[in-house]
Structures are given as structure tokens and as C-alpha cells.
Amino acid sequence: MNSRLSRVGAWLHARAENLLVAMLATMFAAFILQIVFRYVINLPIGWTHEISVILWLWIVLFGTAFVVRDSEEIRFDILYGAASDKWRRVMVVISAAALVVLFTISLPAVIDYITFMKVQKTAYLKIRFDWLFSIYGIFAVAMIVRQLWLGYRAIWGSAPEAFDPTKAGSGV
Template sequence: MLARSFLRRLADGVAAALLAVIFVAFILQIALRYVFDWPVGWTAELSVICWLWLVLWGAAFVLKDDEEIRIDLLAQLLGPRAGAAIQVLGAIGIVVLFGMSLPAAYEYVRFMKVEKTSYLHVRFDVLFSIYILFSVAVIGRHFWNLVLLLRGKPSASSGSASS
């Protein structure tokens, strides 16, 4: 449990650091452009890179299952047993589809090592590698929810916070 708490704090810290970098780059961009009359492009590029990583990192490691936005109206209308069946089908669908797309996504990310960003010269394979982490986390999270559902236990995503 201590390791899980540490990993959660680490994930939150990475997300907070990415948000801080976006904020500092934004303020720096404004200051350089309007105070010093020196427009630069690297600040915008850094903000976009950090935003991409923040969104996918946050969705993969920071956002809890019960905080995700879900449309579970059909599952609620059909009752608990049919709702659980719909959740099982949904989890299977996500695991299978993300699993099927993972090799192609990996090949694309690997292929993109030949390109770099314009200002910071970050290789695109490094930039897009967060998508692979995101995909693996989504597969793992939904596989675990599937295991819980098949054991007859409520998954983390079946809480009342779902929409």
C-alpha cells in the first residue's frame, strides 16, 4: 500500500510539474513578446508538448476510474445484472481494441524517430511515447476492472460518480 501511495503522489507530482512548465512558458512567452518585443516560438512548442503529456499522463495515471466521465444510462436502466454485463462487454471491447491498436501505435511512434520538433528539436518518438504508456495503462485498468466484474465484485468504475 505504501508503494501505491508513493506512485500516486509521483503521478500527481509529474502532472503538477507539467502544468507548472506550461504556466511558466505561457508567462514567459507573454513577457518576451510584449515587454521585450522578442517573439519566440519555443515557448509555444514547449507548452504544446507539455499539454500533450499532461493530458495523456493524467488520463493514464492520475485520473481515478470513478472520476472518468461515463455514459452509463443504459446500464442503470437495465438493472444491476444487465448493467454488469454491459460493463463486462465494455471492458472487453476496450481491452481488445486498445490491444489490437497497440502494435501499430508502437510502430508509428518508433517510425517517428526521424522527425524532430521545430524549435526544441525533440524527437517525435520521444514526444509521442506517452501514447504507448497511456494505451498500456488503459488496457491494464480495464483488464483489472474486467477481472473484478467477472469475480462479481463492483469495479472501480461502477461507483455513483459515473455520469
């Protein structure tokens, strides 16, 4: 069952990466189009800026929620790398617990704000703001689940790996 679950997880991760690439390509195309219209044709258009901002918001939050692995997250590497396995576990549990508490406390207000924003739309594309900001609610729930999993693994699973600067890369 675990190997099947791993395959499904890997497939979903790959599709999330594909969606992220599509969003980035669309944002880039809108950006180039904006430059061409503004500086070549001398006819500024606003919807390209709007779509670029919207996609940037979605790229950052969607990517962090579903594509970026824990090992690719930013840490205070000086302290974390110098710590023993036991202390790395303690650091992971403390940070996971703090993030779960903070995201959980903020979640009702986040959902309330997102649902409140249905009354406004974007200037050019007329997209409701609740649809645009819904990614933050998804991000918050994904972070709660991720941190619960990391805390669980740190307590009952294997110790988090120490950072090895010789294996550092761009995530590719």
C-alpha cells in the same frame, strides 16, 4: 501483503500526481513567458509554444493513464446510473473487453509509428518525435491493463458502484 501493496500503490499515485503538477506548472510558466515576450517585449519566441503543446499532450495522456481514477472517468450516467448492479457489471465487462480489443489491435501500429518518428525532431527544441509520442504507447498499455483489471473486478469482484450525484466532485 495487500496492505503493503496498497501503500506502494498510493505512494506511486501521489508521485504521479506530483509529476503532473510539475508538468502543469512548467506549462503555465512557459505560457506566461510566451505572453510576456510576445506582448510586452515584442519579441515572439517559438520554443514556449512548443513546450506548452508537448506538455499538454503529456499531461492529458499521463494523467489519464496514471492519475485519473475510474470513478472520475466520463460515462453515460443516465444509463449507467439507472442500471442494476448486474447490468452495471455487464456494461463494465462489455466496455472493458471492447477497449482491450481495440487498444491491443492498435498497439503494433502505434509502436511502429512511434519508432518511425525518430527521424523527425521538433522545430525549436530539437526533441525527437519518438520521445514525445512515446507517452501514447505508455498510455495504450496502461489502458489495456486498467481495462483488464476493471473487467476482472466486474466479473469476479464486487459490482461497480452506482453514480451518486450527491457525492459528485472535482476529484479532490
